[in-house]
Structures are given as structure tokens and as C-alpha cells.
Amino acid sequence: MRFLRRLAAAVIALPAVLPALAQSLVEQPMPPEQFAACVQGLAEQTATAGRPLRREDFLRIASAGRYDDRVRQSMLVRSDEPTFWWDELAATTDAERVLQGRGILEAHAAALQRIEARFGVPREIVVAVYGIETNYGPAAGRIPVLDAALTLACLRPCGDTASSACLSRERAYATVRLLRDARVPAENFVGSWAAAFGRTQFVPDTFEMIAVDGDGDGVIDIIQSEQDAWASTANHLQRRGGWRPEQPVYLEVAVPPDQQAQFAPSDTSVRLPAQAKPLSQWVAQGWRVLAASRPPALAAGDPEVYPFLPVGLPGPAFLVTRNFDTIRRYNFSDRYVMEVALLANKLAGGTDFVTPWPTDDPGLSRAEVRALQAWLQQRGHAQVSADGVMGRLTRDAIAAERAARGLPAGRRVGQRTLRELMQP
Ligand SMILES: [Ca+2]
Structure with a gap:
């Protein structure tokens, strides 16, 4: 899933090179006693929290949290498999995602128009964020947000720095406050390894500041309510950077x-x-x-x-334009910005880029990836699932099949190599 492979919404960028201490922390799974000591240490620093949080409240709620090694593994694998712009954009803005997004624009025209009028952010941009972040769905991650936030805070410690400078610690405190105040249902509070949750993937500290009620029921629920998620996204784009409605991205x-x-x-x-x-x-x-x-x-x-x-x-x-920078504040990645912008453009009836990418082997749509995966399964790669996502297991199988066909070694296929690989 995309949100597991990339910093999710509203996550501030990590330094390109982790400090030496943090790097050593992610090399091995954290022993339970070290995690417990870390959580205790966080409890002792609640006085520095950006918003009030009592030590005993933190301990009571955080004691239910567990170390989750998937967080550490995700931090490690981020740069494992190099990916190309033309592969990513072919999948994230494929015809399927455009069609589904247009269906949402049509089915929820009145609600989206209301949100556009309230925040001044085009509905196509809001729906594109929804499509890129979670493929228009509530299935937005599988890691309990409390576990992810505590694990991140322990793997990426801040020492004695001021709270405002310590994002990982503040994220853990915000997570606990949301649970303390029952602002999110604990049973649904799952998300990405970076502790982003909901239909448009907010991290708890951003949720506290930016999320709003979109459907007018008095509750902010970006997990269940599409309108709350859309309004919160539009509010983010409007408040952090300022959306200029008259300008393209x-x-x-x-x-x-x-x-x-x-x-x-x-x-x-x-x-x-x-x-x-x-x-x-x-x-x-x-x-x-x-x-x-x-x-x-x-x-x-x-x-x-x-x-x-x-x-x-x-x-x-x-x-x-400045709108490019505004989307970049939602997710600190140039590629993410262009995914959202191109999908929004296509949703509005626009076309793909005019200039071709410098490759003779353009990327695959998710339908084409699924067809490839089904073929790989027939070839005996039982570990591959036909989910349209070019994950590690699919790439392993591609590497094996490329070798079997005498193609140059590689873990990728595009339009041209797909034909070469699958020809009888
Ligand atoms: Ca609501």
C-alpha cells in the first residue's frame, strides 16, 4: 500500500541522513525493556508537551501501547527499491483512479461544492488527495496509531530538545490526548507506520490543529466520514500555505x-x-x-x-506556482505533489503531460500490474498477490522471470519489457 512506502500526509520530512544515534536504534528491533524505559521517559517529559498532558494520563493510556517492529522496518526499506517517476505516475493516475474519482465528484457534488466554497480549494484537488493517500478508501493502514506513534518516538528520540522541535515526541503526546479525550474511537484508530490515519491520512498532531467537521454532525471523524476527511484536507491546504484558487499547480x-x-x-x-x-x-x-x-x-x-x-x-x-508548495506541506515529496496535481487535472478533464518521459519502457497501470501478477502466479510464484501494487514479492518474481527469459537482470518491467516477458 502506498502509505506504507512513503511518508504519509502532513509528516514533516525526515533528515536525509539520520543522526548516528537514531541510525543505531533502527538497526535492530528494540528490546522490550528499552521500549518500556523509553515510554517512561516520555511520561517524565509531558511538561514540555505543546498542549497540556498530565504524566499520569500519559502513562495510563500509553501503557496499552506496544512496540511495533513494522515501523522500524518501514524506516529502513524506504530507499531499498528505486522507483521511477513514470512508473509511479502511471499507477497513481491511471484510468481506474480517474474513473473512480470522477464517480465521487459526481455522487457527492453538493458536499464537495460546499467544501470548495468554504475553503477555496478546488474539489478535484481534494478528491485527488483522497485518491492518492488511500485510494478513496477507509482502509488506511493496519498499525494501531498509538503503537506507531510510541515506536516512532522511541526510534527517533529527541533528547532534551524543546517540544516544538521534537516532532516524534509531540506526535506521541497528541496521540495520547486524542485517546484521552475520546476524539477518535480507539477500536478504529489504526494507520500507517508514520502514525497517519483516516481517509486522507492525518497524523495526530496535525489532526489536533487542522481537522474539522465537514458533515455538520458536530464530530470530527476522518476515519468514517468522507466529508470530514475532505474538509480537513481542504482546511490543511488553505491554512498551511494558502491555496490560490485562480492558479493551477x-x-x-x-x-x-x-x-x-x-x-x-x-x-x-x-x-x-x-x-x-x-x-x-x-x-x-x-x-x-x-x-x-x-x-x-x-x-x-x-x-x-x-x-x-x-x-x-x-x-x-x-x-x-505557490500551490505546488502548499501541497508539498501536506506531504513533503515532489513526486507526491505531481501525483496529486496530475490526478486532479485529469479529474477536471485535463490530459497527461505532453512531453514524454526519457524512457523507451513507460510505466504500467494497476490493471496491467494485476495482469502481470496473475501471470506470475501461473508461472508458480505463489507468493505474489494480484493487488496491482508493485511490491517486493512481485519484484522478486519479476527478477526470477527476467532471468529465466534471458532478459537483462532487473526487478522492474514497463510496457515494452512486459510484452517481452509475457510473450509465449
Ligand atoms: Ca463530522
């Missing part, structure tokens, strides 16, 4: 030949927020907006934009 562009050198060679992502300036100035310098990519939502105006080239040149090039 991105404009696909052609970079003028005399300015291409700074974006080559390919394979290096380039994002230049410091170069933000009005679109008209880029156009004056020869940058050309590719008309077919123009999102329907683009209105008149001259937004400040800056270059973003996911894989350098050759490859798709964009000028992105």
Missing part, C-alpha cells in the same frame, strides 16, 4: 534552447523556488507554456512561478 513548458544546459544531463531533479517570478517574465525569456497541458482551471493573471524538472532534460518541464 503547474504549467508544462518548453525550456528555450539557450537555457537548457542548466537542466541537463537527465536523471537529476531540479527545483528552483528561489527563481520565482511572474509567468510573464518567463514567457518574455522564451519559456513557452505547452497549450495542450494547460489545466482547465487556469484563469487570467500572472502568477509567480519557478522551474521544476522532475528528471532534468530531456523530460517534462514545468513552471510551478
Whole structure:
């Protein structure tokens, strides 16, 4: 599932290199006595909590929490399997997800319109976040949030730093406060390894500050209520960064030949927020907006934009607006932002990027991945399940089949290699 492979919503980025102490903590499962001592230590620091939390309340509730090694394993495997932009976007914005999202837009038009009017965030963006975070569903993780939050706080300790600087500790305290105040039903309180929960994947500390009641029943329930999840997402996008309704997230562009050198060679992502300036100035310098990519939502105006080239040149090039940064505050990942933006664009009737990715082997839709997985099962790879997710077991089977077919070694297939692999 996507949310297990990536930082979930509203999680602030981890440092690229973990401090030495934290790194040693994730190398081995934490012994039970060390976890218990850690929880006790957290109890002794509740005075530093961003919002009031009594030591005895923390201990009473946290004593039900357990160390969950899936958290540590997820922290370790994050960079194990390199993934390509064209694979991720092919799966996350495939026809199936567009169709399902359009169905939601149609079935809940009135509610989504109300939310759009209240927060000024387009309904397509809200539904796209829903689609990317949890594939439009409540099945948003399987780890008890209390366990995930306590385990994270113990694997990523903060020492004596002030509470405001200690995200993992504050997340554990927020989790306990939500349970103390019965703001979430304990039996449904499950989520990702990063302690994100609900239909649009909020972490407890963000939930406390940002989640709102969308359906007007007086209760905030982002697990059961779609409208509460959508309103909370829209509120996040409006309050953290400020959504500019008249602006798209991105404009696909052609970079003028005399300015291409700074974006080559390919394979290096380039994002230049410091170069933000009005679109008209880029156009004056020869940058050309590719008309077919123009999102329907683009209105008149001259937004400040800056270059973003996911894989350098050759490859798709964009000028992105402040709305790009606002989505990035929801989930600190350039790829996540473009997944949401492209899906939203397709939901609104727009098309895929005009410029091809620099590959002769484009990515697969989830339907194609499922067909591949069914074929792998027939070939005897019983461990593979046909779930449309290119996980480790599927990649193991691909590697074995590629070897059997005499194809170059690898753990991936795209459109071209799929045909080569599956030909009789
Ligand atoms: Ca509600």
C-alpha cells in the first residue's frame, strides 16, 4: 500500500541522513525493556508537551501501547527499491483512479461544492488527495496509531530538545490526548507506520490543529466520514500555505534552447523556488507554456512561478506556482505533489503531460500490474498477490522471470519489457 512506502500526509520530512544515534536504534528491533524505559521517559517529559498532558494520563493510556517492529522496518526499506517517476505516475493516475474519482465528484457534488466554497480549494484537488493517500478508501493502514506513534518516538528520540522541535515526541503526546479525550474511537484508530490515519491520512498532531467537521454532525471523524476527511484536507491546504484558487499547480513548458544546459544531463531533479517570478517574465525569456497541458482551471493573471524538472532534460518541464508548495506541506515529496496535481487535472478533464518521459519502457497501470501478477502466479510464484501494487514479492518474481527469459537482470518491467516477458 502506498502509505506504507512513503511518508504519509502532513509528516514533516525526515533528515536525509539520520543522526548516528537514531541510525543505531533502527538497526535492530528494540528490546522490550528499552521500549518500556523509553515510554517512561516520555511520561517524565509531558511538561514540555505543546498542549497540556498530565504524566499520569500519559502513562495510563500509553501503557496499552506496544512496540511495533513494522515501523522500524518501514524506516529502513524506504530507499531499498528505486522507483521511477513514470512508473509511479502511471499507477497513481491511471484510468481506474480517474474513473473512480470522477464517480465521487459526481455522487457527492453538493458536499464537495460546499467544501470548495468554504475553503477555496478546488474539489478535484481534494478528491485527488483522497485518491492518492488511500485510494478513496477507509482502509488506511493496519498499525494501531498509538503503537506507531510510541515506536516512532522511541526510534527517533529527541533528547532534551524543546517540544516544538521534537516532532516524534509531540506526535506521541497528541496521540495520547486524542485517546484521552475520546476524539477518535480507539477500536478504529489504526494507520500507517508514520502514525497517519483516516481517509486522507492525518497524523495526530496535525489532526489536533487542522481537522474539522465537514458533515455538520458536530464530530470530527476522518476515519468514517468522507466529508470530514475532505474538509480537513481542504482546511490543511488553505491554512498551511494558502491555496490560490485562480492558479493551477503547474504549467508544462518548453525550456528555450539557450537555457537548457542548466537542466541537463537527465536523471537529476531540479527545483528552483528561489527563481520565482511572474509567468510573464518567463514567457518574455522564451519559456513557452505547452497549450495542450494547460489545466482547465487556469484563469487570467500572472502568477509567480519557478522551474521544476522532475528528471532534468530531456523530460517534462514545468513552471510551478505557490500551490505546488502548499501541497508539498501536506506531504513533503515532489513526486507526491505531481501525483496529486496530475490526478486532479485529469479529474477536471485535463490530459497527461505532453512531453514524454526519457524512457523507451513507460510505466504500467494497476490493471496491467494485476495482469502481470496473475501471470506470475501461473508461472508458480505463489507468493505474489494480484493487488496491482508493485511490491517486493512481485519484484522478486519479476527478477526470477527476467532471468529465466534471458532478459537483462532487473526487478522492474514497463510496457515494452512486459510484452517481452509475457510473450509465449
Ligand atoms: Ca463530522
